[in-house]
Amino acid sequence: DAKTTQPNSMESNEEEPVHLPCNHSTISGTDYIHWYRQLPSQGPEYVIHGLTSNVNNRMASLAIAEDRKSSTLILHRATLRDAAVYYCILVRGGGADGLTFGKGTHLIIQP
């Protein structure tokens, strides 16, 4: 399976934008890029996903490099509630084998 690489942790200030990077140099043409987050003591929560084009939703934006070997999750205005572990995961387009979670990035938000 194609793997992703994320920084172990990042720190940001409240109400500032946050850019969370993810490298996936061995991505295949049918892999979707998914982002999930897990707040303390909760189940993982879907954030956003995309294939080739940049994506926006109410939670975040996803910027995908032209060669698809990296992507960036953008939180436009971080709040304390965004403190969580963020996971970047590649998911096969036709697969049914679930999500392969890595260690993710622990995002710390300073007030």
Added chain:
Amino acid sequence: DTAVSQTPKYLVTQMGNDKSIKCEQNLGHDTMYWYKQDSKKFLKIMFSYNNKELIINETVPNRFSPKSPDKAHLNLHINSLELGDSAVYFCASSRLAGGVHEQYFGPGTRLTVT
């Protein structure tokens, strides 16, 4: 309304017992999953169940068995519980399998085996 629910939230039991965790989704999804999060917070897929096709992670002991009475439910049965089974178990669902579809997770069941 809760989209994906699990019962119980906490389960404490002794080694050797058999227990079940229930999962229900009211999203009309066709695919459901079970994940295990161990004490080091590492999340791992155990099973995915799509249109009666079961895909098993090969590392899951056969003491674990998913059972789906209908499309909205995927229960997890565990036989002969061991200390190492202590973990948080998450159920999830998606409209269909594959990368096009996002997954929605339940709140988790914390299993403690003593």
